[in-house]
Amino acid sequence: EDQVTQSPEALRLQEGESSSLNCSYTVSGLRGLFWYRQDPGKGPEFLFTLYSAGEEKEKERLKATLTKKESFLHITAPKPEDSATYLCAVQVPYGGSQGNLIFGKGTKLSVKP
Amino acid sequence: KAGVTQTPRYLIKTRGQQVTLSCSPISGHRSVSWYQQTPGQGLQFLFEYFSETQRNKGNFPGRFSGRQFSNSRSEMNVSTLELGDSALYLCASSLSGGDGGSPLHFGNGTRLTVT
Numbered sequence: 001e002d003q004v005t006q007s008p009e010a011l012r013l014q015e016g017e018s019s020s021l022n023c024s025y026t027v028s029g030l031r032g033l034f035w036y037r038q039d040p041g042k043g044p045e046f047l048f049t050l051y052s053a054g055e056e057k058e059k060e061r062l063k064a065t066l067t068k069k070e071s072f073l074h075i076t077a078p079k080p081e082d083s084a085t086y087l088c089a090v091q092v093p094y095g096g097s098q099g100n101l102i103f104g105k106g107t108k109l110s111v112k113p
Numbered sequence: 114k115a116g117v118t119q120t121p122r123y124l125i126k127t128r129g130q131q132v133t134l135s136c137s138p139i140s141g142h143r144s145v146s147w148y149q150q151t152p153g154q155g156l157q158f159l160f161e162y163f164s165e166t167q168r169n170k171g172n173f174p175g176r177f178s179g180r181q182f183s184n185s186r187s188e189m190n191v192s193t194l195e196l197g198d199s200a201l202y203l204c205a206s207s208l209s210g211g212d213g214g215s216p217l218h219f220g221n222g223t224r225l226t227v228t
Contacts (some may be wrong), residue, residue: 032214043117043203043219044156051214087156091214097172099146099158100210101217106155 002027004090006104013111016077021107023088024070031091031100033071035064038085038106078111085109114139117220119204125226131192134223136204138185144168144210145187146217147179150201159202162187163210191225199227 003026013019023033032051036044048057050066057064061082063074073086085106092100118137126132138145147159158171162181179189185206191198201224205217 034216036219041221041224043119043205043221046216046218049214049216089156089217097158097170099161099169099171101146101158103148103156 002090002092002096002098002102004088004102004104006086006088006107008107009105010108011110013075013078013109015079015111015113018074018076018078020075021073021086021109022070023073023104025088025090025102026069027090027092027102029093031093033066034089034091034101035062035071035073036087036089038087044087075109078109080111080113083109083111117204117206117218119202119220119223121223122221123224123226125228126194127228128194128196130194131190132194132225133188133190134202134204134225136187136189136206136220138187138204138206139218142206142208142218143185144207145181145185146205146207146210147187147189148203148205149173150203150222151199156203159189161210168210194227196227199225201225 007022035047038044048064053068085108087106088104144163146161148156161169176192181187201222203222205219208215
């Protein structure tokens, strides 16, 4: 069965302390990898799409990278407003009962001032 | 451009009742997917509709059903509610859905509590 695993489950950082979140996947046929941010009581907000190994995308303090087995979300000099749960999702060939977008369980990031 | 709109935001129902949730996708998006989110299981796929046809279905019992209208708006229905159905139900729309490579855009969900 296709699997997406995110680590760590929770991460506490001081403001300005850079770190990385990991998303590893075991799937048959990667079509794309998506990163989302979810705030409490809200739906996931789309951040990035990565399609092939070696690809990188940046947005403000966030940078996403992709290899053949995993993706990293690097957070540089985080601020308290970056606190949220970050979800990774892998798009696979259509038709499985998991749907074509398989989500990890997320990393809950807390940034303290 | 307006985002995905889900109504209602909150629902409280008792066991055995049924419920209908509504979703209006982003204008121009023809694919609508539904997910159930719980703290223990994360996001679990319910079903996907594209141009009024169900293209894919997750491993949920037949009490969970959905439909899509010609204007791409979608509804999902849960009959004979159980306590375990308490969750955040999320709707997402995309241009192509399936494995077309376009991202899903989510609404803020309907929080269903079954007592």
